[in-house]
Amino acid sequence: MAVIDGSKALRKALKDVFGQQVLIQRCQVHKTRNIMDYLPKHKRDWIKRVLRKAWASETADEAIRELHSLATGLETQYPDAAASLREGLEETVTVLRLRIPGLLQKSLRSTNTIESTFSMVAKSMRNVKNWKNGTMVRRWVCVALLDAENRTNRIAGYRSMGVLISEIQRLTNVDDEDQAGSESKIA
Known part of the structure; x- marks a missing residue:
């Protein structure tokens, strides 16, 4: 999803x-x-x-x-x-x-969670003016994301993630083997 x-x-x-x-x-x-x-x-x-x-x-x-x-x-x-x-x-x-509980549903209704993370990354990187190359940019983004992760709370309703996974599998007819294939595409 x-x-x-x-x-x-x-x-x-x-x-x-x-x-x-x-x-x-x-x-x-x-x-x-x-x-x-x-x-x-x-x-x-x-x-x-x-x-x-x-x-x-x-x-x-x-x-x-x-x-x-x-x-x-x-x-x-x-x-x-x-x-x-x-x-x-x-x-x-x-x-x-997806018939997921209210708190998790509320968290997933908008892009606010990811936009908040991107805002933290932008704030961390705003003073860097002289990017040497793409590798340097990626390193800074990784460090900024790790810093943002430390300052971010779990999304509301995170305890219902199991329900979300079950519902996604129900709606998409994806089994565990298919899911493993999709996860490898991410990596």
Whole structure:
């Protein structure tokens, strides 16, 4: 499973490396921002509440119905907002399809965790001005990531990772041998 911001290139790369069975969760924070860009300020708070309510649904099917209903309601006055909502809509509810507990689900709804890590790396490296070569850059990134790891807390709901793994296997029909093959692609 991968949580992404909606980048088509990143989505394609994930599919190329891990195959069509990779589960993609679109960042709900980025999706909300994208939709808000097409709405007047006086409509934004209301639409945000509707989006949050839909994404807090008990099931993915219920969320999808609510999101499609919202898109239909936006269509006449705000067709670009409706189109933005419809684009990748199913991928915004992957965490609901996985039926994982609330805390872990909340952690996996957005790219905030990885963006926080990248922010720590950028902060560590911002004063280095004279990069000698690619090896030096990689070393600095590795050191910055190790430092970020020491300052990062576990994601909320980490104790439910076993449920997440079981659910991913259920949805993708991946067994332990297939998983070992995928892990070797990462290394």
